[in-house]
Amino acid sequence: MTNPTPVTTGVKRYKGEWKYAQVAHLLRRTMFGAKMEDVDHFLRQSPKRAVRELLKPDYPLPPPPINNYNDDKYVDPEIPTGADWTVSLTYNGMNGGRRQNSFRSWWFGLMAGQDRSIREKMVLFWHNHFVTEMKTVDNALYSYRYNTLLRKYALGNFKELARAVTSDPAMLKYLNGYANTKKAPDENYGRELQELFTVGKGPGSHYTEADVKAAARVLTGYTIDYKTHTASFDPNRHDQGDKQFSAFYDNHVIKGMKGKEAEAEVDELMELIFSREEVSAFICRKLYRFFVYHTIDETTEKEVIKPLATLFRKKKYEIAPVLEELLCSRHFFDAGNDGSMIKSPVDLTVGLCREFGLSFPNAEDCEEQYGLWEQVRNQAAALQQNIGDPPNVAGWQAYYQEPEYDKLWISSDTLPKRNQFTDKMVNGGFGRNGKRVGIDPVVFASALPHPEDPDQLIADSVRVLYAVALPPEELQFMKTSILLSGLVGMASDHYWTNAWVAYHDKPDDKANRNTVNSKLKNLYRHLMDLPEYQLM
Amino acid sequence: MKRRDFFRTSMPVLLPAMIPGISLRAMTSSFLRPMRDEGTDHVLVLIQLNGGNDGLNTVIPLQYYDAYHSARSNIAIQEDKVLRLEGFDGTGLNPAMPELQQLFNAGKLTIIQGVSYPQPNFSHFRATDIWLTGADAGQMLPTGWAGRYLDREYPHFPQDYPNMQMPDPLAIQVGSLVSPALQGPALTMGMAISNPTSFYDLIGDKAAPISDSRAGDQLAYIREMAVKTDQYAGVIKKAAQKVTKQSDKYPAAGKNPLADQLKIVARLVAGGLQTRIYLVSIGGFDTHAKQTDATDTSTGVHGKLLGKLSEAINAFQDDLTYLQVSDRVVGMTFSEFGRRIQSNASGGTDHGAAAPVFVFGDGVKPGIVGENPVWPSKLTVNDNLAMQYDFRAIYSTFLEKWFRTDQAATEEVLLRKFAALPLIS
Numbered sequence: 001m002t003n004p005t006p007v008t009t010g011v012k013r014y015k016g017e018w019k020y021a022q023v024a025h026l027l028r029r030t031m032f033g034a035k036m037e038d039v040d041h042f043l044r045q046s047p048k049r050a051v052r053e054l055l056k057p058d059y060p061l062p063p064p065p066i067n068n069y070n071d072d073k074y075v076d077p078e079i080p081t082g083a084d085w086t087v088s089l090t091y092n093g094m095n096g097g098r099r100q101n102s103f104r105s106w107w108f109g110l111m112a113g114q115d116r117s118i119r120e121k122m123v124l125f126w127h128n129h130f131v132t133e134m135k136t137v138d139n140a141l142y143s144y145r146y147n148t149l150l151r152k153y154a155l156g157n158f159k160e161l162a163r164a165v166t167s168d169p170a171m172l173k174y175l176n177g178y179a180n181t182k183k184a185p186d187e188n189y190g191r192e193l194q195e196l197f198t199v200g201k202g203p204g205s206h207y208t209e210a211d212v213k214a215a216a217r218v219l220t221g222y223t224i225d226y227k228t229h230t231a232s233f234d235p236n237r238h239d240q241g242d243k244q245f246s247a248f249y250d251n252h253v254i255k256g257m258k259g260k261e262a263e264a265e266v267d268e269l270m271e272l273i274f275s276r277e278e279v280s281a282f283i284c285r286k287l288y289r290f291f292v293y294h295t296i297d298e299t300t301e302k303e304v305i306k307p308l309a310t311l312f313r314k315k316k317y318e319i320a321p322v323l324e325e326l327l328c329s330r331h332f333f334d335a336g337n338d339g340s341m342i343k344s345p346v347d348l349t350v351g352l353c354r355e356f357g358l359s360f361p362n363a364e365d366c367e368e369q370y371g372l373w374e375q376v377r378n379q380a381a382a383l384q385q386n387i388g389d390p391p392n393v394a395g396w397q398a399y400y401q402e403p404e405y406d407k408l409w410i411s412s413d414t415l416p417k418r419n420q421f422t423d424k425m426v427n428g429g430f431g432r433n434g435k436r437v438g439i440d441p442v443v444f445a446s447a448l449p450h451p452e453d454p455d456q457l458i459a460d461s462v463r464v465l466y467a468v469a470l471p472p473e474e475l476q477f478m479k480t481s482i483l484l485s486g487l488v489g490m491a492s493d494h495y496w497t498n499a500w501v502a503y504h505d506k507p508d509d510k511a512n513r514n515t516v517n518s519k520l521k522n523l524y525r526h527l528m529d530l531p532e533y534q535l536m
Numbered sequence: 537m538k539r540r541d542f543f544r545t546s547m548p549v550l551l552p553a554m555i556p557g558i559s560l561r562a563m564t565s566s567f568l569r570p571m572r573d574e575g576t577d578h579v580l581v582l583i584q585l586n587g588g589n590d591g592l593n594t595v596i597p598l599q600y601y602d603a604y605h606s607a608r609s610n611i612a613i614q615e616d617k618v619l620r621l622e623g624f625d626g627t628g629l630n631p632a633m634p635e636l637q638q639l640f641n642a643g644k645l646t647i648i649q650g651v652s653y654p655q656p657n658f659s660h661f662r663a664t665d666i667w668l669t670g671a672d673a674g675q676m677l678p679t680g681w682a683g684r685y686l687d688r689e690y691p692h693f694p695q696d697y698p699n700m701q702m703p704d705p706l707a708i709q710v711g712s713l714v715s716p717a718l719q720g721p722a723l724t725m726g727m728a729i730s731n732p733t734s735f736y737d738l739i740g741d742k743a744a745p746i747s748d749s750r751a752g753d754q755l756a757y758i759r760e761m762a763v764k765t766d767q768y769a770g771v772i773k774k775a776a777q778k779v780t781k782q783s784d785k786y787p788a789a790g791k792n793p794l795a796d797q798l799k800i801v802a803r804l805v806a807g808g809l810q811t812r813i814y815l816v817s818i819g820g821f822d823t824h825a826k827q828t829d830a831t832d833t834s835t836g837v838h839g840k841l842l843g844k845l846s847e848a849i850n851a852f853q854d855d856l857t858y859l860q861v862s863d864r865v866v867g868m869t870f871s872e873f874g875r876r877i878q879s880n881a882s883g884g885t886d887h888g889a890a891a892p893v894f895v896f897g898d899g900v901k902p903g904i905v906g907e908n909p910v911w912p913s914k915l916t917v918n919d920n921l922a923m924q925y926d927f928r929a930i931y932s933t934f935l936e937k938w939f940r941t942d943q944a945a946t947e948e949v950l951l952r953k954f955a956a957l958p959l960i961s
Contacts, residue, residue, distance in 0.1 A: 003753075004748055004749055004750045004752060004753040005748050005749055005750075007750070293750055336749055336750055337750060338749075338751060339749075339750075339751035339754070339755075340749070340750035340751050340754065341754070342754050342758070406754075407754065407757050410757065410758050410761050411761065412761065412764055412765040415758070415761050415762060415765050416765055467751070468751050468755075473731075477712075477730065477731065480712075480819060481711075481712035481713050481730070482713060484660075485586065485660060485661055485664050486584065486586030486587070486664070486712060486817050486819050487586055487587050487660055487819055487822055488586065488587070488819030488820045489819075489820060489822070491822065491824065491825075492587070492819075492822055495660050495661065499661060514676075515661055515662075519661075522713060526713060531755055531758040531759050531762060532755065534754075534758050535751055535754055535755065
């Protein structure tokens with residue numbers, strides 16, 4: 001791999017240009033895709049106010065997923081079509097998989113229909129951080145509740161989130177916390193809590209195997225009540241002995257406790273872990289990789305990670321101030337970071353839906369609505385990002401695997417599939433019972449400021465869809481070869497203009513629409529097939 | 537991440553793969569079809585002149601020079617400057633095309649006069665569609681004429697391709713996106729090398745300019761992956777690398793886009809690709825104003841374009857001979873329409889109808905097919921040259937006489953019978 005020019009700016013507040021490119025950069029990184037009207041909205045504010053609005057914590061939680069899954073093999077006797085199934089406490093072979101599908105589609109729908117908020121991106125971040133896999137958890141209600149927990153804490157306090165996750169049924173099941181007893185300690189969660197969730201394996205982390213064992217003993221006693229699907233702490237299963245930690249934890253001893261109060265040991269464990277500075281640095285590095293760029297060089301560690309980590313500790317592990325500092329920084333808006341990330345499959349699929357303003361059916365057509373969410377979500381899954389099921393407890397490799405990182409999203413398998421997906425969206429998209437979700441290139445072009453001018457149409461399309469500029473020869477090529485059918489020279493532009501105006505004046509004329517539609521389809525297929533479209 | 541070998545799966549779907557500027561669509565399988573022994577090593581090169589070429593200033597009717605001159609005195613080529621054609625005193629060429637004059641005199645160029653179709657359309661977009669799809673004026677066809685031919689010859693594309701019999705792209709477009717002429721019933725039958733730079737990137741002659749930014753690093757990786765993914769990249773590269781020297785008649789790269797494109801075609805043909813059809817194009821023929829120099833009508837914008845056409849075809853033909861494949865290749869030029877008989881006051885010509893077509897190659901029957909155009913003595917600005925030959929009769933000739941398709945198949949491809957013309961020797 002080559003070594004690109006380093007980006008050396010730090011976390012000082014960004015005071016530079018605030019134009020379409022900067023706003024779109026902010027939105028691509030903090031939402032999914034940068035929708036024209038969202039960019040216009042934030043263009044009217046200062047960078048700081050824009051970031052604050054994105055970080056606003058007070059969006060209400062969405063209504064829960066519903067029964068979209070009755071079919072000729074199964075009709076849910078308990079939950080009617082269109083009704084909330086998360087009130088049900090009965091999960092079995094018939095409704096289990098159907099409800100899991102419903103949940104996944106619902107989640108995809110939340111991303112596709114997101115507010116002007118970083119929240120859904122943070123839910124994905126936490127999902128990739130505090131990983132649980134649905135295929136292991138194997139209960140739609142657990143996964144729904146866990147997802148709701150992540151959403152509730154998305155912009156909240158990291159320490160509190162870590163504590164809540166620790167005794168959440170989905171996590172207890174996923175990392176065997178429910179089977180961790182004084183008689184048969186299970187180190188799984190005690191290990192990942194440190195290695196993957198808090199102090200990590202970075203240069204400042206020196207926890208030992210003894211710490212894994214000690215933490216596991218602290219965590220003994222949790223069980224899951226399979227009637228209510230809630231977790232509880234059972235003192236009879238808890239190891240009441242003292243737990244000795246290593247020098248990394250200043251040889252701290254967590255005194256063994258008895259009875260219900262013993263759960264306080266877990267709180268003490270959290271305090272102990274979060275007293276290590278490395279926790280703040282570890283999470284800040286992970287946020288950096290998720291929002292800015294995969295590689296952290298010495299300068300970035302010093303100029304970005306260190307100050308963010310200090311702030312994180314000062315703010316007692318509140319996430320929002322750290323995100324604000326990062327997202328308002330010169331480093332974040334440094335031109336060297338433009339287009340420096342490869343879109344994850346979720347960024348690609350949800351981003352496309354949003355950038356082209358695609359609308360999914362309304363709630364009253366829940367079968368079609370969920371069905372179409374599912375179809376597009378399956379595309380992301382085929383591109384190796386199946387929400388709900390990261391490949392392992394460390395999350396998707398693209399977010400951590402050195403040195404490739406997000407290049408791992410692009411393979412000889414997935415690159416053609418990415419092109420097929422964007423082609424398909426232009427060619428009519430997906431359909432379900434007569435409802436469709438797909439790109440209407442004429443509608444998209446109509447929303448641009450000057451669709452009648454071929455140069456501006458292309459420049460504006462590139463501005464909206466791309467994180468990087470295209471070379472002028474490429475723009476010229478698109479105009480001549482696609483919009484003008486090979487006609488060259490300034491004098492030829494009016495042939496496109498005439499075609500557009502003819503359509504605009506008589507939109508019902510089939511031939512007029514056909515001419516502009518076929519050219520625009522070619523244009524947008526081509527634009528999204530170029531490698532540059534994979535960048536964000 | 538799963539790294540399944542994508543091309544071993546057999547999904548009946550479109551598989552585009554992207555190199556910057558190159559789009560390939562293909563699939564694989566072990567399906568074999570019996571090989572035809574005749575005509576299948578023949579190659580057809582289509583040169584599209586975008587914008588509507590002014591036929592009357594390309595092939596000049598010396599026979600009716602006075603009428604010609606009076607119809608367009610501000611742009612008429614001086615009689616003494618018109619290039620003469622051996623054996624055809626009444627017809628000459630624009631002075632910008634000395635190479636085509638030589639090719640004609642050497643028996644390697646044929647001119648077909650008055651090519652059009654009934655009720656010609658004057659819109660660039662629509663007329664282009666008609667020529668590329670092979671449609672009637674009022675007919676909308678979803679497929680291209682060459683695409684229909686290739687679909688018939690190579691059924692089950694792309695699922696069953698490449699295979700032993702046809703390991704190479706069926707058709708290649710150089711210089712733009714894949715032409716609608718290559719559109720098959722479901723998807724395009726061709727691949728595009730949209731610009732010469734991307735071709736040289738592909739074959740590794742020089743690397744694409746990559747910025748040393750973080751984005752540039754990511755982009756370089758995606759491009760590299762695109763080349764690897766590409767089903768046909770290997771065969772193209774191999775073919776190109778077999779040819780290390782080409783004719784010195786080509787101008788320097790970038791001087792003549794058509795010559796740059798044809799140079800790639802010659803290289804791929806000589807390199808052994810079994811690709812049947814190549815499409816190249818040159819734009820700028822929409823000469824509404826100042827198509828000639830005001831004081832010397834033998835020069836100017838239109839002359840420069842014809843000069844490039846002539847230079848490119850000549851270098852290409854010379855190259856094919858040098859590379860010893862000239863017996864396998866014929867080419868034709870075409871444009872969506874000719875231009876008006878009368879010139880306009882801006883020293884240009886507006887959209888018209890019939891125009892001459894050039895066919896070239898070792899295998900052509902030399903000469904001129906058709907007559908010099910005639911028009912009424914009381915000419916109006918709206919008068920157009922009459923059609924002598926339907927453009928589909930030329931396609932029909934190529935299919936039957938060059939590709940050796942039987943008559944029924946030819947009719948099926950062109951949706952109707954068109955009598956073959958005496959173009960192929």
